[in-house]
Amino acid sequence: MSDRITGAEALVRCLEAEGVDVLFGYPGGVALPIFDALYDSTKIRTVLPRHEQGAVHAADGYARVTGRPGVALVTSGPGAANTITGLANAYMDSIPVVVITAQVSTAVIGTDAFQEIDITGITVPITKHNYLVKNASELPEAMKEAFHIATTGRPGPVLIDVPVDVSKGELDFKYPDSVNLPGYKPTYKGHSKQIKQAVSLITRARRPLLYVGGGVLASGGAKELKELAELMQIPVTTTMMGKSVFPEDHHLWIGMPGMHGAKYTNYAITEADLLIAVGVRFDDRVTGKLAAFASKAKIVHIDVDPAEIGKNKPVDVPIVGDAKNVLAGIVAELRKAGAEPKTEAWVKVVDEWRKQFPLHYGGHDVAADHEQLYPQYVVQRISELTKDRPTVICTEVGQNQMWACQYYTLRHPRTWVSSGGLGTMGFGLPAAIGAQAGRPDALVVDIAGDGSIQMNIQELATAKVNGFPVKIVILNNGYLGMVRQWQELFYGRRYSASVLPQDCPDFVKLAEAFGCFGVRVERPGDVDSALQAAFDFDGPAIVDCRVVPEECVYPMVAPGASIDEMLGGVPGCPVSEMLDDELLEEVWE
Amino acid sequence: MKHTLSVVVENKPGVLTRVTSLFARRGFNIDSLAVGTTEDPTLSRITIVCSAADTPIEQITKQVHKLINVIKVQELDPSESVERELVLFKINAAPERRHEIIEIANVFRAKIVDVGRNSVTIEATGATDKVDAMEDLFRAYGIKEMARTGKIALTRGREG
Numbered sequence: 063m064s065d066r067i068t069g070a071e072a073l074v075r076c077l078e079a080e081g082v083d084v085l086f087g088y089p090g091g092v093a094l095p096i097f098d099a100l101y102d103s104t105k106i107r108t109v110l111p112r113h114e115q116g117a118v119h120a121a122d123g124y125a126r127v128t129g130r131p132g133v134a135l136v137t138s139g140p141g142a143a144n145t146i147t148g149l150a151n152a153y154m155d156s157i158p159v160v161v162i163t164a165q166v167s168t169a170v171i172g173t174d175a176f177q178e179i180d181i182t183g184i185t186v187p188i189t190k191h192n193y194l195v196k197n198a199s200e201l202p203e204a205m206k207e208a209f210h211i212a213t214t215g216r217p218g219p220v221l222i223d224v225p226v227d228v229s230k231g232e233l234d235f236k237y238p239d240s241v242n243l244p245g246y247k248p249t250y251k252g253h254s255k256q257i258k259q260a261v262s263l264i265t266r267a268r269r270p271l272l273y274v275g276g277g278v279l280a281s282g283g284a285k286e287l288k289e290l291a292e293l294m295q296i297p298v299t300t301t302m303m304g305k306s307v308f309p310e311d312h313h314l315w316i317g318m319p320g321m322h323g324a325k326y327t328n329y330a331i332t333e334a335d336l337l338i339a340v341g342v343r344f345d346d347r348v349t350g351k352l353a354a355f356a357s358k359a360k361i362v363h364i365d366v367d368p369a370e371i372g373k374n375k376p377v378d379v380p381i382v383g384d385a386k387n388v389l390a391g392i393v394a395e396l397r398k399a400g401a402e403p404k405t406e407a408w409v410k411v412v413d414e415w416r417k418q419f420p421l422h423y424g425g426h427d428v429a430a431d432h433e434q435l436y437p438q439y440v441v442q443r444i445s446e447l448t449k450d451r452p453t454v455i456c457t458e459v460g461q462n463q464m465w466a467c468q469y470y471t472l473r474h475p476r477t478w479v480s481s482g483g484l485g486t487m488g489f490g491l492p493a494a495i496g497a498q499a500g501r502p503d504a505l506v507v508d509i510a511g512d513g514s515i516q517m518n519i520q521e522l523a524t525a526k527v528n529g530f531p532v533k534i535v536i537l538n539n540g541y542l543g544m545v546r547q548w549q550e551l552f553y554g555r556r557y558s559a560s561v562l563p564q565d566c567p568d569f570v571k572l573a574e575a576f577g578c579f580g581v582r583v584e585r586p587g588d589v590d591s592a593l594q595a596a597f598d599f600d601g602p603a604i605v606d607c608r609v610v611p612e613e614c615v616y617p618m619v620a621p622g623a624s625i626d627e628m629l630g631g632v633p634g635c636p637v638s639e640m641l642d643d644e645l646l647e648e649v650w651e
Numbered sequence: 652m653k654h655t656l657s658v659v660v661e662n663k664p665g666v667l668t669r670v671t672s673l674f675a676r677r678g679f680n681i682d683s684l685a686v687g688t689t690e691d692p693t694l695s696r697i698t699i700v701c702s703a704a705d706t707p708i709e710q711i712t713k714q715v716h717k718l719i720n721v722i723k724v725q726e727l728d729p730s731e732s733v734e735r736e737l738v739l740f741k742i743n744a745a746p747e748r749r750h751e752i753i754e755i756a757n758v759f760r761a762k763i764v765d766v767g768r769n770s771v772t773i774e775a776t777g778a779t780d781k782v783d784a785m786e787d788l789f790r791a792y793g794i795k796e797m798a799r800t801g802k803i804a805l806t807r808g809r810e811g
Contacts, residue, residue, distance in 0.1 A: 186669055187676055191719040194665075211719060245661060245722045369713035 065236070069198035070099035070229035073162070076205035078105045079237045082133050084124065084499045085109070086117035090137025091177060092226035093164035097135075099229075109499065109528050112520035114141050116492035118148020119518070121159045123496030126479045127454055127504075129282065131158040131212050132496060138164045139177030142223075143184075147486060149219045150188040154483025155303060156276060158217040160208050165225040168196055182223050190218030198231035206238045215248030216367040217280055248366060252383030252391055259379045260338070260362045261395040267336035267360075268649055269408045270296045273319065274385075276303030276482070277341015277365055283386030284308070284475040287340070289393045295403035297412050299327050301342055302467055306478035310471045316412055317421075320348035321619045322464045325419035325632065328617075328625040330412050333650075334359045341365060341385040344374040345483070354624035364388045407648040419632045421468050423613070435586050437461065437537040437609040441469035443589045444507060444535060447597065452504040454479060454497045456532075458490035458514030461543035464615040466509040477504075488517025491534060495521060498530040505533065505597060512538040512562055512569075522576040525602040533596050535605045539613065540564035547614045551629070569606035579603035653682060654708045655734065655804055658697040658715060659723040662688060666720045670697055673718065679703045679711050683736075683801030694722065698803045727804050734804040737776045739764070740785070743793035744771040752792060759785050770795055 067075070073096055077085065084107045089097045100108050111117040114136045121132025136145055142163040152159040166175040182194045191211050193204045201224070208220040264270060278287055284307045291298050291308070297316045298308045308315050317327040331337070337359040342348070349355040352375060363370075363377040364385055371380040381388050423438045444455075455470055456479040457463040463480055472478055479497050481489040494508040508515075515536055525532050537543075545560040573580030579599040583592045583606065596603035616630025660666045667686060674681050682700040689696045703711065708726060716724045727734070744752050744766075752771050753763060761775035775785055779802055786797065 182665065183668070186672055243719060246719045367717070369710065369717055372707075373710060 065234060066232055067235050068095065068099070068229065069201050069224065069231050069233060070095040072198065072201050072233055072235045073205065073224065073229065074099045074103050074106065075235060076202055076237055077133065078103065080205070080209045081130070082106055085133045085135055086111050086120040086496065087135035088114050088117055088137065088141060090141050090164070092166055093135065093137035093141070095226065095229040096162070096164060096224070109495075109524065111492065111495075111524045113518065114144035115147050115488070116495070116518055116521045116524065118145045118159065118161060119151065119486075119489050119492035120496030120499070120524075121161070122148060122152045122157050122489075123456065123479050123493030124500040125152075125157050125159055125496075126493070127476050127497045128500040129476060130500075131160050131209060133160050133162070135162045136164070137177070138166055138181075139179045141177075142179050142181040145221075146184065146188065147484075149185055149221065151481055151484040151486045151489060152219040153188045153190065155481065156217050156280060157219065158212040159219040160212050161219060161221045163221060163223050164229070165194070165223045167227040168225045169227065171225065181221065185221050188219070189221050192221040192223070194223045195228050196225070198228050198233040201228060201233065202235065202237050207241050207243060210241045210243070211246065215246070216277075249368070249382045250366070250384040250387055252364065252381045252388035254391070256379055256381045257388065257391045257395060260381060261392055261399065261401075263336055263360055263362060263379065264294060264296075264338065264392070264396065265399065265401045268404060269334050270294065270336040270338060270405060271330055271334040271359070272296050272298040272338045272340065273301070273331065273342055274298060274304045274307060274340045275301040275342035278304060278385045278389075279307045279341075279475060281341065281366070281384045281386040283341075283384075283389050286386050286389035286393060290389055290396075293393060293396060293403070294401065295405045295409060296338070297330060297409060299323075299331065301345070301348055302480060303482040304341065305467065305480070306472040306475050309473050311473060314409070316416065318467050320345075320625060321350065322467065322615050322617065323619075323625070324416075324421050324468070325617055325628055326412060326415035328619070328628065329415050329419070331356050332358070332626040337361045339363045339377075340389065343370045349374065350619045350623055350625040354626070411649055422632065423616075432585055432587060435584060435589070435607060435609050437539065437607070437613055438465050438469050439586055440535060440537060440583075440589055440607050440609065441465050441509060443593060444509065445470045447590065447593055448505060448507065449473075452501070453477060454494075454501055454504045454506045456480065456490045456494040456497055456506065456508040458508070458510045459485045459487045460511050460514060460545075461539075461547065461613075461615050462509050462511040462514065462537045464544075465537065468615075470509070487514040490514060491518050491532070492521045492524070494532040494534075495525050495528075495530045498525075498532050506530075508532055508534045510534050510536045511543055512536055512540065512564070513542040516567075519572070522573070522578060522602060526577050529601075531599070531601050531603075533603050533605070535593070535596075536569055536607060537609050538564055538569065538606055539609050539611045541611060544615070546612070550612070550614065551618070551620075564608055564611070569604050573602075573604035576602070580606065582606045582608065584608045653700055653702045655727040655729070655732070655802060656699045656701065656712065656715070657725045657727055657804060658699060658721060659689065660695050660697060661720040661722065662693050662695045663720060666695070667697065669718050669720065670699075670715060673714055674699070674701060674711065677711055677714055678706060683799070685801040685803045687803070696803075698801065700802055725806070727806060732804050732806045734778050734802050735776050736779055736782050736802045737774070737800045738782050738785070739798045740773045740775070740789050740794055741796040742771050742773065742789050743769065743795055745769060748792065752789070755785075755788055761785065
């Protein structure tokens with residue numbers, strides 16, 4: 063039986079069919095038919111952000127915590143243009159987001175009509191795929207494909223551009239059951255011969271290391287990862303995108319690698335004889351100088367995207383496939399072969415490094431220091447105060463993000479929301495709103511800097527008005543902290559355009575102006591009570607922490623340097639001098 | 652190093668842009684490009700001759716393959732494929748030299764498609780080196796204008 067409805071109504075039905083329960087939408091001229099249709103939907107909650115960038119970041123945050131696609135809807139022209147940063151962010155981090163942009167009528171496309179922009183042309187490099195729908199009858203198929211493409215294979219954002227005459231036009235609605243995409247067939251199952259090769263390397267390795275990233279989260283492979291790590295007692299390093307996939311209080315977790323990785327993490331990569339890279343892309347922030355990265359290791363690379371394998375680093379055993387499937391396959395083979403872990407000495411060595419070169423700051427008892435408030439201490443306290451309740455940690459970008467990486471202990475998959483590849487300042491707050499929409503049960507904390515938070519501060523109104531009680535903890539150091547750090551280290555302390563007065567804006571008053579809770583902290587002794595007050599408050603809150611202004615994130619690998627050459631932190635020395643000879647002999651033959 | 656890629660894509664608007672912009676974005680230069688439909692009207696074949704300084708060709712073929720509208724990407728080995736290019740030369744030809752030019756064209760089995768008072772237009776097809784050789788010879792007379800289609804190619808018959 064045919065069901066004659068408008069394009070806009072069809073679009074809403076498609077969203078409902080995809081199980082969309084919340085949509086971040088900002089209306090405007092040519093988007094009005096769609097918003098009008100949404101008005102009748104009882105299944106979809108429409109949340110109005112205060113900027114279209116916020117809409118896409120919120121959809122992104124929602125997707126990261128739920129694993130389901132986030133959806134944003136905006137108008138044409140400037141509305142569409144404002145989605146670009148959000149799309150690029152989701153693209154770089156492989157997050158399933160579906161963005162619907164309204165477009166001027168097909169009759170005037172190409173005439174520079176009011177609020178016309180070629181958004182499909184503009185977003186080709188920053189979407190997994192995009193559509194310009196020219197006929198109402200083509201809309202259901204485009205929607206079905208968009209959701210399919212966004213969520214399968216290597217996930218990513220998909221944009222659908224809907225001209226106003228398409229949303230007003232009529233069609234016989236039927237939502238397709240399946241897609242027909244002859245050019246799109248992701249490989250999920252790893253090649254069994256390759257899996258056997260990987261297994262053979264794993265059973266022989268003396269110094270293996272699992273280097274895992276966002277791909278494992280995306281595949282839902284946290285359990286399989288843990289099984290492999292525990293079965294063979296292999297230490298695990300999670301990239302910033304992979305954070306939360308492996309419990310960070312686990313004895314095999316050895317931190318985040320790369321530019322601001324701990325010394326012990328980077329040493330472990332440098333000395334490993336087998337690197338099992340899963341759902342990672344050997345990003346420059348992880349590898350530093352490529353030639354020196356894991357140069358003693360054979361490399362097994364597992365990824366669902368064949369183009370990532372061998373892109374930056376040659377590999378010994380490439381396995382194209384879904385991380386969860388492939389890890390399960392490896393575990394099954396290992397069990398079948400009755401493989402036993404041989405890594406006791408290696409794990410001991412890494413633990414020794416962990417003791418010798420811990421992450422550290424302040425140099426003395428910071429809790430007892432009544433004057434100096436260290437940003438790292440604030441993060442540690444957030445970690446401690448939230449450890450027994452469901453919590454999602456979001457971050458902005460810069461020092462705040464790196465300290466969150468280093469000092470917050472994540473325990474459950476999909477509790478970490480941070481802009482990785484694009485490094486988008488202003489991501490944290492709108493993403494936190496999306497995360498809260500996806501996880502109403504959780505305490506959502508945005509660890510922020512005073513620079514980043516000002517980039518999308520308008521979203522505080524969204525949080526307040528729509529009842530998303532996100533907690534923003536600002537590590538306020540009066541600088542664009544990471545920029546300042548680079549200027550200190552590489553530009554002779556010439557703080558060009560990186561100074562932000564610590565008291566402008568007054569974040570407490572700003573919180574209050576939005577009807578939120580605001581509290582200022584200047585001394586370590588006040589951190590816990592302020593955080594607790596914010597967490598207990600029934601609504602969004604800002605904790606303005608006036609931290610040590612010129613604190614740097616250490617250790618640090620200078621851009622282009624090898625990752626075992628780190629600035630700051632406990633002074634290092636050649637690996638051979640760090641350990642007793644007996645241990646060395648056992649692990650390095 | 653030059654490579655010839657044969658890319659079969661869905662015959663839909665905007666697909667060519669998706670393919671070519673990917674080359675630019677990933678640091679590959681396109682030397683020539685030829686597009687047309689295939690035996691199946693819903694599919695087009697794009698033949699691309701490209702070069703890249705350091706990046707292995709495998710990287711661009713994998714990236715191209717990721718495009719949703721791309722059905723097949725194949726690097727063509729010159730010894731295993733048939734390659735042709737079509738070219739039009741408009742050559743300076745005063746009446747007294749016209750004969751020489753026509754002679755050269757005949758040697759290359761090229762066709763005279765237009766004769767003007769002071770010019771001759773020649774159509775030729777062949778592999779790229781043949782077209783290059785003709786171009787070189789005609790330069791001596793002065794090429795007023797030239798248009799080349801870019802290479803098209805198919806693998807040889809034996810694999811069906």
